[in-house]
Amino acid sequence: MTVTTPKGFLAAGVASGLRRSGRRDLALIQNMGPKSTFAAVTTANRFAAAPVVYTRKIAASGYAEAIVLNSANANACTGPQGDADTLSTAAKVGECLGISPEHVAVCSTGIIGRPMPMKPLLSGVELAARALSPDGGSDAAEAIMTTDTRPKNVAVNLGSYAIGGIAKGSGMLAPELATMLCVLTTDAVLDPREADEALTAAVNESFNRIDSDGCMSTNDTVVLMASGASGVKPNADEFVAALTRAAHDLAEQLVNDAEGASHVITVKVEEADSESGALAVARAISRSNLFKTAVYGNDPNWGRILSAAGTVGSDVAAYDPADIELFINDVCVSRAGVLASSPDKVDMSDRCIEVRLVLHSGPHAASLLTTDLTHEYVHENSAYSS
């Protein structure tokens, strides 16, 4: 149930030596065709890393036969040397697999601002090329982990074709993606335009709806590779729905494994006058450190939720603050802007918390997944240099 579940894909995950620990740190995935359709959605961060800038060009061509991903070093803020190193990496993959380097995508994650150690990386590519196998998906998922505590895999079987995927990411999860790499594969028959549209739609409803610490990274990349090996041309709507399901499953796995989180929080904003307004209010709540620390303390602090919601202007989300309802774990804690039930009735002991704010101003809704702000988050991010 991984990136090699759909037909036409080989994968490997090896220890190149980028990590001194000897853990797997390099993943290679090859699309054996007959088609090599490729699409990517990448970070909006203006300090986009060298492999991101490079992979955007590959995606613009619509085709890639392989993708190589490394952890431990992000090759970000590395200037022209970073660009040259990315090209060398692609060239090495091309050489090992006997394909054009122009059909090789590259992703990196790890520490920012340090030159890529090319010697272990290039020998790792050789190792991975020899290790490619139809069962290598889960090794690849392991190789892209950074502070993740577990690998993330998914597969959706649609009978005549399948979708698979791997992802990594645990800190810096935020919309418009977040030190987050994801490779989705399918054996459906897609042309580049179809792949691009489906991927954009799926990312928008999945990875762009998680927000663990509001930080968008320099390296975020989600790609879709379509081999066409099933011979099945999918129904477009069905495919988008299935791809969204796979992406959403991986996004949930990311939030569940977010750095130092003790609660996973679903923030739902309902009956808003627009979806974008609902999303802005959900985002404001998801990013309130005061709210997130309260959840860590098992405190159903509804005042902090309303206070965070209230920072979004009426030009963005029109509603009457005196006509709202706020539920925490299905207990209505506030109605019409004042206390309803006692917050003492809210059981915060479960790992999953749901906040639901009903604005009574229209038919639109949006929801986000976030996490609490904990001592472990502070510890991990003050001690770990990335």
Add this chain to the structure above:
Amino acid sequence: MTVTTPKGFLAAGVASGLRRSGRRDLALIQNMGPKSTFAAVTTANRFAAAPVVYTRKIAASGYAEAIVLNSANANACTGPQGDADTLSTAAKVGECLGISPEHVAVCSTGIIGRPMPMKPLLSGVELAARALSPDGGSDAAEAIMTTDTRPKNVAVNLGSYAIGGIAKGSGMLAPELATMLCVLTTDAVLDPREADEALTAAVNESFNRIDSDGCMSTNDTVVLMASGASGVKPNADEFVAALTRAAHDLAEQLVNDAEGASHVITVKVEEADSESGALAVARAISRSNLFKTAVYGNDPNWGRILSAAGTVGSDVAAYDPADIELFINDVCVSRAGVLASSPDKVDMSDRCIEVRLVLHSGPHAASLLTTDLTHEYVHENSAYSS
């Protein structure tokens, strides 16, 4: 050197019993005139507390002879009862001082969503009215403290007239103000329009330039009371500059006392194409939890600073990511988007840290004060219900 330094003001700070600890919790400040000019800048939060909504009306009239401020209870998210309680409070002040309740402003800070305990509040007003004195400013500064560890006072002497002030605030510091109350006084002669313009300008360059945890509160209020007791009509520019100096001094005191901070960080963005763009970039850096935890760990993590800056779109701040310089405590850690000096050269041991990002794209600059994100912040905000 406080709110009673300018001529024409009496103040008191008493223990009304709102706090079970017996600490001072109620402040009263009376403007003895001859003028009673009054201006206020209040929170943009849409769940503005009852006293905020009320005090906006007083400020619209341009006149107030007294202001009463309580800590312990914010009277926020308290609905029509909250409005009625605010009116009763103003009425009680009017009765005790023999003035019209329509010339009494009200501010509250403390826990959100609980009805105001009116019995101690009203008896506290009586107590405070009897305690009013020309030396009562520092008692008033103490009475408005919540999680502040020390009172905040200021005075600026301009020879022929003076400006004084008190403030409170320690968590939830953010622009557009932040559970932050501030009373500025002057014995200069100002009409309401002059007072309002000067206050707006001063707040914009002081309280709106601090951002400890990005959270904007329901109760933030800054007021200016002008007695005219000096008989001096000030030069407008000189007055705005002096008022800004007083407000900035108080803002710095607030950041220095921010909940659980171990570093105070100045974020300067220079050579930007617009002031608003510079401010947006400074804000993005100031709000990055990854950056703030790194500073807590004494890690001059320049990659996280660029990564945060890079989240601001080129429509907001136009610059070339390959043509920037980043200084931490005057060490140039990154130039042209890559490593310059080794971050090891940066001494992070001092409490004050300066981050300076030079965009090389225009003549504009902006700076913000923020704090690091620490275990103490998480502890204080997960344990303290506000």
